[in-house]
Structures are given as C-alpha cells and as structure tokens.
Amino acid sequence: MKKKVGTIMIDAGLLWLGDPCYVLPDDSNHNPGADWDTFCKTLEQSTQPTTHNFNGIGVCVSTGYGDGEYPVTAEIKNGRVRSVTVKFI
Numbered sequence: 001m002k003k004k005v006g007t008i009m010i011d012a013g014l015l016w017l018g019d020p021c022y023v024l025p026d027d028s029n030h031n032p033g034a035d036w037d038t039f040c041k042t043l044e045q046s047t048q049p050t051t052h053n054f055n056g057i058g059v060c061v062s063t064g065y066g067d068g069e070y071p072v073t074a075e076i077k078n079g080r081v082r083s084v085t086v087k088f089i
Helices: 036-044
Strands: 002-010 014-018 051-053 058-062 068-077 080-086
Touching: 002 014
Parallel strands: none
Antiparallel strands: 002 068, 014 058, 051 058, 068 080
C-alpha cells in the first residue's frame, strides 16, 4: 500500500538521504556535515551535477526545480516501510 506520509521543505535545492548520526558535527573530521562550506565544496567537486555519493555516508540529490515543499510517499507492506519516494517534478 502506498500512502502520503508527509512533505519536506527544501531551502537549498538539495535533498540529503542518509543516517543523521553520520552528518551531525560530533565527528567533524569524517562527515560532510562539519559545516556548510565544506559540504558545498564537496558538491562542487562532483562529476555528476544532480547527484553526489558520499561513500556510504549518504547521497545528495538535486530537486530539479530548487526550493519548495515536496510530497513524500511510503510504500508499506506488512507494517514495514519498503520504499520512500519524494516527488520533485
């Protein structure tokens, strides 16, 4: 069963997919969340302009249209989330 589970507000034109404990600044030497400038510089080095893989820590994707509010849908089976979709376009 698919159902809308909420929306996300985007103010950077980007969506981060990953575990928050890997991006919070507790260990700023090893995570892309050390500060905004470091994060942006890492994205500038990306060879793919719409996505960037942070080596297992997470993935950053462009929203395609920039800032806004986007719907989030989850596919649920047997009470467990199978997948989550964010529709940008």
